[in-house]
Amino acid sequence: METAFLFIFVFGFLFLGVPIAISLGLSAVLYIALFSHDSMSSVAVQLFNASQNFTLLAIPFFILASSFMSTGGVARRIIRFSIATVGSIRGGLAIAGVFACMLFAALSGSSPATVVAIGTIAIAGMRQAGYTKEFAAGVIANAGTLGILIPPSIVMVVYAAATNVSVGRMFLAGVIPGLIAGLMLMVAIYVMARVKNLPAQPWPGFKEIWGALSEAAVGLFLMVIILGGIYLGIFTPTEAAAVAAVYACLIALFVYRDMGPLSGIGWIEDEDGPLALTGFKAITYAVVAMLTWSGIAALVTERDGVFGIDSAIVLVAALIGYPLLRGGVSAAELPGTYAVGGKVWGRNLGIIGLKFLPALFHRDTKKVLTDSAKTTIMLMFIIVNALLFAHTLTAEQIPQVITDWMVEAGFNWFTFLLAVNILLLIGGQFMEPSGLLLIVAPVVFPIGLELGVDPIHLGILMVVNMEIGMITPPIGLNLFVTSGITGMSLVQVVKAAAPFVLVLLLFLILVTYVPALSTFLPYMLMGPEIITQ
Amino acid sequence: MSRVGRFVDSLEENIIAFILALMTLVTFSQVVARYGFNSGWGGALELTRVLFAWLILFGMSYGIKIGAHLGVDAVINLLPRPLFRLAALLGAALTVLYAVLLFDATWFGGMLALENKGSTGGAYAYVAKFYKLPIGMEDLKWPVFIQEWFGVKERVPRWMPYVILPIGLVLLAFRAAQAFVLILIGKKDAIIAAHEAEELVAENKDVLKD
Numbered sequence: 003m004e005t006a007f008l009f010i011f012v013f014g015f016l017f018l019g020v021p022i023a024i025s026l027g028l029s030a031v032l033y034i035a036l037f038s039h040d041s042m043s044s045v046a047v048q049l050f051n052a053s054q055n056f057t058l059l060a061i062p063f064f065i066l067a068s069s070f071m072s073t074g075g076v077a078r079r080i081i082r083f084s085i086a087t088v089g090s091i092r093g094g095l096a097i098a099g100v101f102a103c104m105l106f107a108a109l110s111g112s113s114p115a116t117v118v119a120i121g122t123i124a125i126a127g128m129r130q131a132g133y134t135k136e137f138a139a140g141v142i143a144n145a146g147t148l149g150i151l152i153p154p155s156i157v158m159v160v161y162a163a164a165t166n167v168s169v170g171r172m173f174l175a176g177v178i179p180g181l182i183a184g185l186m187l188m189v190a191i192y193v194m195a196r197v198k199n200l201p202a203q204p205w206p207g208f209k210e211i212w213g214a215l216s217e218a219a220v221g222l223f224l225m226v227i228i229l230g231g232i233y234l235g236i237f238t239p240t241e242a243a244a245v246a247a248v249y250a251c252l253i254a255l256f257v258y259r260d261m262g263p264l265s266g267i268g269w270i271e272d273e274d275g276p277l278a279l280t281g282f283k284a285i286t287y288a289v290v291a292m293l294t295w296s297g298i299a300a301l302v303t304e305r306d307g308v309f310g311i312d313s314a315i316v317l318v319a320a321l322i323g324y325p326l327l328r329g330g331v332s333a334a335e336l337p338g339t340y341a342v343g344g345k346v347w348g349r350n351l352g353i354i355g356l357k358f359l360p361a362l363f364h365r366d367t368k369k370v371l372t373d374s375a376k377t378t379i380m381l382m383f384i385i386v387n388a389l390l391f392a393h394t395l396t397a398e399q400i401p402q403v404i405t406d407w408m409v410e411a412g413f414n415w416f417t418f419l420l421a422v423n424i425l426l427l428i429g430g431q432f433m434e435p436s437g438l439l440l441i442v443a444p445v446v447f448p449i450g451l452e453l454g455v456d457p458i459h460l461g462i463l464m465v466v467n468m469e470i471g472m473i474t475p476p477i478g479l480n481l482f483v484t485s486g487i488t489g490m491s492l493v494q495v496v497k498a499a500a501p502f503v504l505v506l507l508l509f510l511i512l513v514t515y516v517p518a519l520s521t522f523l524p525y526m527l528m529g530p531e532i533i534t535q
Numbered sequence: 536m537s538r539v540g541r542f543v544d545s546l547e548e549n550i551i552a553f554i555l556a557l558m559t560l561v562t563f564s565q566v567v568a569r570y571g572f573n574s575g576w577g578g579a580l581e582l583t584r585v586l587f588a589w590l591i592l593f594g595m596s597y598g599i600k601i602g603a604h605l606g607v608d609a610v611i612n613l614l615p616r617p618l619f620r621l622a623a624l625l626g627a628a629l630t631v632l633y634a635v636l637l638f639d640a641t642w643f644g645g646m647l648a649l650e651n652k653g654s655t656g657g658a659y660a661y662v663a664k665f666y667k668l669p670i671g672m673e674d675l676k677w678p679v680f681i682q683e684w685f686g687v688k689e690r691v692p693r694w695m696p697y698v699i700l701p702i703g704l705v706l707l708a709f710r711a712a713q714a715f716v717l718i719l720i721g722k723k724d725a726i727i728a729a730h731e732a733e734e735l736v737a738e739n740k741d742v743l744k745d
Contacts, residue, residue, distance in 0.1 A: 019611040020626045021604035021727050023595075028633040035636060035643050042640035043656035043664075049637065050700050053588040056580075062555055062587065063562070114732035118739050125743050135745075237566055244562035368552055373734075375551035379594030380603045380731060386591060434605050434731065476609050479730050486736030489744030 004037045005398055012391070022437055027387035030394040048393065052386035056240055057163040061385075062378040063243030064154050067224065068110035069374045070250035075260035076221045077119035080105045081127070083214035088188075089203035093195025095131050096141045097188045098203075099124040103145035104184045105218075107152040108225045109250075113472055114483045117146035121487055132201055135488065137194075140498035143484040144506060145187055147469040150435070152180035154228050154243070157468055160385065160436045161461045164392070164443040169239040170232045171524040175458045178519050179466065183509050190505045220257050224249060233527060234301075251367070256354045261366035263357045270346055280329035281343020288320035381436060388440035396444055405449045415453045419514050422446050422460070423467060430471020439464055455517075462520040466510050473499050473506070547597045554590045558583050581674040585696040592703035599630065599710040599726055606727025623718050623725040630711035630726065638704045658700040665694040672696065 008029055015025035027049075034040050052058075084098040084105065091097055102120050110116060121142040128138035150157045153173035162169040194200070224246055231242040255262040270278050296313040299305070325331040325339050361367065395401065408418065425446075429438050443464070450460045472480045475496050485495045513519055565579045598604045611622045636643060639657035671690025682689060717723035 015629065016607050017610040018625055019606050019608055019622045019725060019727055020629050021606045023604055024626075024630050024633050025606075028629055028636075031633060031636050031640075035640050036647075041656040042637065043658070043661040046637045046658035046700055046704075047661055047697070049658075050588050050592065050697060053591050054584045056584075059562075059583060059587055062590070063559060066555065066559060114730075114735055118732075118735055122739060122742055129743075135743075236570075241562060241566050244559050245566055247559050248563045368549075371552035371555055372548045375555040375590065375594065376598070376601070376603055377731070378555065379551065379591055379598050380605065380728075382587075382591045383595050383598060383604065432607050432609070477607070477730070479732060482730050483732050483736055486732075487739045487742055489741040 004033070005400060007036070008033050008394065008398075016432065022434055023383040023387040026384070026391040026437065026441070030387075030390045033394055045390070048390055049386055052389045053382065055163050056238075057159060057169055058382070058385065060159050060169065060240040060243040061156055061381065062374065063240065063247045064111050064156055064159065065377050065381075066247040066371070066374040067243065067250040068112055068115060069370045069377075070247070070254040071106075071109040071221060071224065072112075072115045072119050073254050073258070073260040073370075075258045076109065076254075077102070077106060078123060079214070079218040079221060079258075081120065081123050083211075083218040085127075085203060086206050086211045086214040090205040091192065092202045093191045093200045094203045095124070095128045096133065096137065096191045096195070096200070099128065099138070099141050100145040100184055100187045100191065103142065104148055104152060104180065105222065107149040107180070108154075109221060110149060111154050111156040113146050113149035113469075114479055116149040117142055117480055117483045118487060121146065121484065125488065131203070135490065136494065136498035139484050139488050139490060139495055140500075140502055141187070141191060143473055143480045143495060143499045144502035145184070146480050146483075147472045147506070148180055148183060150472075151176050151183060151462075151465055151469055153177065154246075155465065156381070157435050157439060157465050158461065159239070160439050161443060161464060164389075164440050165447050165457060165461070167457050167461065168528075171458050171528055172461055173229065173232065173239075174524040174527060175462050175520045176465065178523055179462055179509075179513050182512070182519065183466075183506065186505050186509050187502060190502060194501075220253055224253075251370075254370075255361045255364075255367065256358075261370070262361045262364045264353065264361065265366075267353065269350055274346055275342060277331065277335065277339045278342045278346055280325050280331055281339040281341070282346045283343075284321055284324045284329065284339065285343045285347055287324050288317050291320045292317040381434075384434055384437040385440060388437045392440055392444045395441070401445045401448055404445055405452055408449050409452060413449075413453065415450075415455050416515070418449060418453050419455065419463065422450075422463065423510065423514060426464060426467035427470060427474075430468055431474065431477050435468040435471065439468070456521050458524055459517040459520045463510075463514055466506075466513050470503065470506055470510060473503055547600075551590060551594050551597065554586050554593070558586045558590070561586070578672075578674045578676055581672060585672075585675070588696070589699050592699045593706070595703060596706035596710040599707065599714055602723075602726060602728055604727055605731055606725070606729070608725070608727060608729045611725075619725075620718065624715060627711050627715035627718060627726050631708050631715065634704045634708035634711065638701055638708070658704055662694050662697050662701055665692075665697065668693070 011029035011032060012025055015028060016022065020028070031042075031045060034045055035042065081098065081102045084102040085095065087098075088094055088101050089098045099120065102124060103116055106116050106120050110119075121139075125135070125138040125142055128141075129135055149155070153176045155173070155176060158172040158176060159169055161167070162172050227249055228242045228246050231237050231245065232239050237245065254260060256264060259265050259267060270282055292313050295316045296309050299310065299312060300308045321340075322336070325336060326333065329339070331339050413421065426438070426442065429442065447457065447460065450457065472478050475481065475492070478496075481492060481495050481499065484490070484499075485492045488495070490498070561579050561583050565575055568575050606626070611619050614622065637658055639659050641655045641657070644655070669688075670693045671688065672693055675691040675696075676689050677687055677691060681687060711726070714723060714726045718725070
């Protein structure tokens with residue numbers, strides 16, 4: 003009877019338009035105040051202690067990294083690379099849009115940010131190439147949901163925090179499903195393109211692919227830092243997120259220069275002369291090749307220092323090889339090439355050194371920090387209150403009651419997963435993903451364990467459900483965002499997105515009943531999960 | 536907006552931006568210290584956690600002010616205008632209740648004359664209790680120069696980080712009460728945001744419209 007109040011409170015408050023965080027928190031607080039003898043002091047302290055969770059600490063850093071990466075230029079570079087690689091397939095621009103969303107998802111954990119960053123450029127491009135607006139909007143609205151499935155993902159961090167599975171495993175588990183979801187969307191587009199006879203882009207040649215890649219690579223390296231850093235044990239997921247945030251900040255301010263005091267200042271100026279680009283590239287490639295080689299060599303041979311004599315050989319070889327073979331420079335011009343390349347580097351390092359501190363206190367930087375802090379507060383306030391609510395649920399043994407009931411009612415893993423899917427698809431219509439996950443996870447997690455469902459698999463399944471919740475009415479975040487930026491009505495966007503939502507539903511069934519998709523990679527790289535409760 | 540209003544605005548923004556930047560730098564510097572100098576600072580993790588708590592607990596009231604907290608508006612949007620306003624007022628009032636109960640819940644049980652007297656204490660009682668007890672944080676220590684100048688003990692007292700809890704709740708109650716009045720006089724619609732990307736969409740509104 004008393005527990006019924008808990009649910010009556012929470013749903014009553016939610017539908018009356020009380021903020022989600024307050025609905026959850028106040029229900030728990032009222033329940034304790036009315037029915038228990040617990041001291042309110044210990045409840046209040048939980049608000050403080052919820053943020054002491056080391057896993058959740060990664061969230062503000064991921065949000066910050068993602069904000070720095072969402073500045074216009076990164077999306078533009080990723081789209082250029084995507085069009086260069088897959089644009090020449092039939093329906094290529096739409097396929098490139100999906101590919102760009104996948105790549106962007108690997109830099110940012112946020113779906114709406116993906117839709118805005120990629121969508122504003124890609125939808126306009128598709129329209130110019132003769133695609134209908136509906137088709138373009140439908141593609142991007144769906145592909146944007148990959149943001150929470152492809153690591154790093156904030157929703158996965160929340161699941162890991164709620165169930166004590168490792169964040170690293172969750173991230174790894176998201177890789178294969180993320181690729182498959184992207185591929186399924188691409189195949190669907192290709193089939194539609196064949197039927198509708200949609201255009202293909204001309205083949206741009208390997209030079210354009212390489213050029214686009216080398217521009218985008220600086221941003222995409224963020225993925226390497228996060229995933230590589232976690233799996234090689236260099237740092238914890240939380241530290242990886244902090245390093246990623248600092249890296250993203252430096253890249254946005256000093257390399258891409260889309261914001262801050264250096265915006266508009268190019269790396270190479272016209273007056274540097276014709277050899278400048280070759281010289282600059284020779285030095286850059288040589289250093290990057292040397293660092294990459296040394297890093298891999300140090301890993302493989304497990305030698306003491308990172309650098310060896312081989313590092314120097316790679317450096318010199320690239321320094322001489324690139325201008326001669328690729329740059330079309332004669333041997334006699336080599337010294338001049340290095341001189342002008344060195345001059346370009348020197349000038350740029352000079353500007354960066356001079357503007358380093360001003361850039362960190364620039365108003366653009368402050369805006370990114372403030373925006374990220376706002377997002378963190380909004381999300382974390384829901385999370386701490388959801389934890390408070392979940393704590394009350396657990397204290398009242400509610401998950402245990404439901405587990406017993408489900409096992410007794412004869413649920414097996416197959417029907418259980420179906421039930422979880424339906425529950426989440428409905429819940430996802432009304433609740434913010436992280437909050438929903440924190441409430442549902444403590445309830446379904448023990449049942450899943452009882453029925454032999456892998457916890458990582460369960461987590462991926464929940465994330466995919468949240469994804470679909472984002473593109474189904476009435477409350478689909480990506481639908482709102484797409485409708486907002488395109489000026490189409492919500493109904494139009496829902497219709498436009500519908501064919502691809504079917505693809506994602508198919509994908510959900512696949513992920514639900516083929517656990518290996520989620521568990522293969524983490525098991526292979528990190529061994530089986532050991533659950534301690 | 537008045538000058539005081541602008542000042543408070545930028546003060547709040549600066550505080551949350553500063554806390555986030557500090558958290559990032561402390562965590563980042565730990566990684567650098569570990570690999571670059573093979574050292575580290577024992578209190579770093581605890582400091583980051585305390586900063587994180589301060590960010591959330593200080594920021595929750597700011598979230599009410601700028602209307603950033605998410606809510607479900609699908610149902611109340613269907614209501615006629617007067618009922619919608621009533622729901623919005625209720626939302627603000629319940630937020631005040633939430634803050635007040637967590638601040639101190641002793642009055643609640645007494646007021647309702649509950650048989651079991653309800654629960655007692657709250658954030659204020661907690662901090663007040665620890666203010667009297669000489670218990671320090673686990674790892675968080677004062678820098679040496681502060682220890683010498685002010686003659687304080689080595690560890691940061693436990694009540695200090697936790698003091699944000701009652702302060703944050705008071706601020707939350709204040710902002711929610713303010714929102715209540717603003718809704719009442721018709722200057723504000725509701726305290727919730729319908730979805731988390733409202734600002735993002737507003738910035739890019741109709742950029743692709745024909």
